[in-house]
Amino acid sequence: MSIRNLDSLFAPASIAVFGASLRVGSVGATVWHNLSSGHYQGALYAVNPKHHKLGNHPVVAKASDLPEVPALAVICTPPASVPGLIETLGRLGTRAAVVMTAGMNDQQKQAMLDAAGAHLLRILGPNCIGLLAPHQGLNASFSHIDAQPGEVAFVSQSGALVTAMLDWAQGRGIGFSYFVSLGEHADVDFGDMLDYLASDAKTRAILLYAESIESPRKFMSAARAAARNKPVIVVKAGRSALGQLAAASHTGALAGSDMVFEAAIARAGMLRVNTLQELFLAAETLSRFRTNTSETITILTNGGGAGVMAADAAAFAEVELTQLSGSTRQKLDAVLPANWSHGNPVDIIGDAPVSRYEQALQVLKDDPGSGAVLFIHAPTAIVPSADIARALVPLAQHQPGMPPRLMSCWLGDKAVQQARQLFQDADIASFDTPEQAISAFSMLQRYRRNQAELMEAPPALLAELRPDTATIRALVLDALASGREMLTEPEAKAVLDACHIPVVPTRRIRATAAAAVKAALTIGFPVVLKILSDDISHKSDVGGVALNLQDENDVRAAARTMLARVKRQQPNARIQGFTVQAMVRRPHAQELIVGSTIDPVFGPVILFGQGGTAVEVTADRAIALPPLNEPLARALVSRTRVARLLAGWRDTPAVDEAALHRVLVAVSQLLAEIPEIAELDINPLIVNFEGAMALDARIRLSAAAPAGASNFAIRPYPAQLEETVQWQGRDLFLRPIRPEDEALHMAFLQQLDPEDVRMRVFYTRRNIERSELARLVQIDYAREMAFVAQATGPDGQLQTLGVARAMADPDNVDAEFGVIVRSDLKGTGLGRLLMEKLVAYLRAQGTQRLVATVLDYNERMLKLARDMGFQEDPTSKNGEGTKGIFLPLT
Known part of the structure; x- marks a missing residue:
């Protein structure tokens, strides 16, 4: 609701x-x-x-x-x-x-x-x-305890935590816009609260304490919308691995629900923290410092020990210290004593007067390459801390339109209390310890990565990687019809091959040593021999894999030994035969795992990590929610330790990461197209500079069809809504807007007559801030739709000619719309063409009414509305000189 x-x-x-x-x-x-x-x-x-x-x-x-x-x-x-x-x-x-x-x-x-x-x-x-x-x-x-007024909203599933948090916040003077206990959330839940708070003017940041999430698509849609407007920070209880009961695949065993929640938070553009203290630390950082985009940090301090502590914290948090340029070091030499640290941290020495603080900070401020600046001050008897703060505030305050550069840490209590307050009053991010400040900067980097993932809007399918669904569906239906959930290894590899994932050719043979030898002679040595049984999921666990067999004797001995060992360890297993494949040897290859499983809350998920037989032991993996595209696949890989090895080291060349990303995107598309895929393992997937190849594969099916794009927690880009129509003698492309349309959309807005813009959005600007532009092209298709009309221009380049947009309320009752076409194309019927597509889409979505507020003298829009059956809404509350109109859709 x-x-x-x-x-x-x-x-x-x-x-x-x-x-x-x-x-x-x-x-x-x-x-x-x-x-x-x-x-x-x-x-x-x-x-x-x-x-x-x-x-x-x-x-x-x-x-x-x-x-x-x-x-x-x-x-x-x-x-x-x-x-x-x-x-x-x-x-x-x-x-x-x-x-x-x-x-x-x-x-x-x-x-x-x-x-x-x-x-x-x-x-x-x-x-x-x-x-x-x-x-x-x-x-x-x-x-x-009552709550003080403030700009932070706190929503919690735990009642006990509500009272504890109120007590904790009162002692620190922290105020709230709202404080909400959801209890059993039978009706109002996290999704509802995120929708409400996203547009609340009194709320600058949203803090959530979550123990469980129901209605995942609703939650993800609301979270993604809220995270576009303001920081959303989450503490999730229950970090211990859940749902790791016996599964038919490594992926099923590895993909604990907490990892999936972590992936959902990242994809929604939110930030996850682990403690309540970190919750408010993150709120402080994202409220005051989130527009800073620095990847490195410079430490400026009057105490060497404090600087070392900060540097240690940075190393532990994998935060890079800025390498000061030669020019900046020379400028610091000119204003600092000879015994300054001559590097980063910049130690200006404990006897520093106010002027030395000002000069050093000015040098760093003048050098954009110095990144973010962490100012750490330990109180001394030389000069009162408050005097230093007063002198630095004009330098430290960020100018309107410019990102903040300075974070501060005033060490101590009463001696620095006034200085800390001066900085806080100037809206400068302040922290109690160097470790807190570095942790906050690390959170900010993670938050930016999550925001980048939020802006990705991939389709369920990419045309160049479209799988051969007919072949896959035939394999799946045959298996289910015969009462099997597990595909055989050859069948699983056939599915991967139909997804354009390279596989090593595999032969299925009878379970005899003679058949194995014959197949090996045909393939050529060395070979790999594997047991084939519907009852054995992890073949290595029962000695069902023999590698690098060099000749007939090796194959014969391995086949006999394998059959005997499997019979001892799993006497009830039904043996269908062996598989034989060439022993693939690729120089500098890394063994990886790519898989998928169905999370009970968020639906289909994709796993990536270090592979091989010790995959559960190394536990180096990350989870992502489909759909994936190349940037999201790259982000998934980067969250693992093995990613460092993939980049190459010493004489080991970097792997073909593009090939790896294609495999991940192909698995995403497989899940979108074949809803019967319940679990999938590609382990090992070997990758080197030559590309990627699947050496083994395991797929479990379910007739309940738990996968499929309709079960994704994030709605994919609706590519099925794209169409090409003939208009004025040329091809016109009508399709949903995408993030990649940003440059075209800016060019479109710049070509509009200011009066046309004002009649559409009630202001006259044709140039808008990039953040505002991003929100026009980076939409959540679960609740908003914008159709663009594009055609090839005289210069052969694609141009945007018009756009029709509608934003549905969270209950999908009313959708507010707007339509605008390029000023030189008014009266050509393009606006009606876009509106008809928009109306048809909203009807299909079950939206009840299409509404808008129109200027009284916008006769062209009012005529279009009348021609399409819109009515004037006498109940709408509009400003002077405007009319409310609506079109019933049901």
Whole structure:
């Protein structure tokens, strides 16, 4: 249901507390005290049939006795009473409730939801501590502590953590825009909260404490939309590996749910941290310093020991210290004493006067190559720390439109308290220790990588890598029809071959030494012999693989030994035969694993890491959510330790990384096209400078079809919506917008007449900030669509001629649209062509209405709207000189 009626929850005009009392220690008494003694300015009512008054406040017996319909109900009554109470409130017109009641059974919760759904009444809880909205003076919780107003929203699944966090934050003067306990999140969940907070003007950063995620596509869509607007930082409990029961593939055993959650956070452009302290550290960094894009850092300090500590922390966090240029060192020589450190960290010596701080910082500020600057100060008796802070603030403050360069660390407590406050008041990121500052910079780098992944929008299929789905589907259907879930090794390799993944040719033979020798002679020595059995998934575990067999005697002996060993170790295994393949020897080859499995929350996932028989022991792997493209495949590889080996070292050349990335993208496309793929292993996949080749493969199927693009947590680029039509005697390409359209879209906007732009978006700029442009072309297809019309220009280059865009509300009830065409093409019918495509798409998505606000004198747009059946909306609240229009789609 998402954000519908959430304003009644977080900014209610009136509140009724059901179960309000004065009984010490009761939830109803605590909630009533928090609301009645706080700063809430709306009407407040108490409901309890056992009381007539609470102090001097009158109490009514039931909801129908209230003098008005409350906007928000806070329910602290027994479990059995809740469904009926929700039904009554919904019928009266209440649109939100906080259900603090614990102990509701499944039947009661479902009855509550059914009653609420009939009236679009939103429920927070049950079994929650409640919510606080400090800017509204609202404390609808049974927390023992109130929250201070601030710019950070905190949403938690844990009630105990809510009260602990409030206590922790109060002692540090940390304020909140909202503080929300989700409880059992039967209705309002993380997705709803992210949607609501993403557009909330009072919220600068969103902090989440999560234990589990339901509705993954909803969560990912909301998270990706929120993360485009402001930092979203997540603490996820339960880092221990879950879901690692016996599986038919290495991937199934390795892909623990926490790793998948980590991958989802990265793909959504959020930042994951491990502790509550890191949560606020990240909020401080991303709120004040996130536009800094430096990859290296320069440490400026008045204490050598502090500089060394920072350098050690940087090495541990893999943060690179800037190599100071010769010019910068010369300039520092001119303003620092001869015994300064002459490198990074820049130690300006403990006796530094204010002027030395100013001069050194100015030198680093004048050199963009010095990267970010971490200023560390230890208090001395030479000069008060506050004097240094006052002198540095004008230099340290970042100018409008320019990214910040300076992070600060004032070591100590009372002696630097005023200096630290001066920097904080100047919006300069400040940290208590060098280790905190370096950790914050490392978080920022990780956050930027995640933001880059957020902006990627690959299709489910790339035309140049499109698999031979007919061949694959025939193999899959034959296996399932015969009652098998596991494909044989030759079948699995045939699937990979149909995906254009190079495989070593493999022969299937009878389980006899003679057949093995004959096959080996045909293939040529050396060869590899493997057991073939539907009952044996990991062949190496039972001695079912023999490598580097050099002649007939080796093959004969290996075949006999293998059959005997398998019979001893797995006597019930059904042996279908052997497979024989050439022994592949590639110089400087790395053994890797590529696989996929189905996560119970996020659906299909892809695994990459170091391969071989010790894959579980080395545990060097990373997870990504499909769909993948080359940049996302490269990012997946970079998150492993083996990535360093792939880059080459000493006399070992770098591997063909493009070939590796093609394999990962091919697996992504296989999952999109063949929903019956439940698990897949390519292990080992050998890669060197010559390319990649799969030596072994394992595929498990499921008739339940858990894969397929429809089960991806992230909606792929909808390539199926692309079309070419004839328009004015030339080809016109109509398709969804993509991130790669950024340059074309900027050129399109620059060619528009300013008045056309104003009539479309109510301002006259043709040049927009890159961040704003990025949001126009980097969209989440789950909730927004923009169709562009493109054609080849006179210079042979592609041009954007027009765009129609619609953004659906999270409930998919209304979609607000806009359409604009190049100024010289007005009146050609291009706008209608784009609108018809947009309308057809929204109807297919189940959107109920298409709406827009149009300037009164935009006659061309109003005529197009009338011709297409739009109506004027008398209920819309528009500014002077505008009209609201709508088109019913259902």
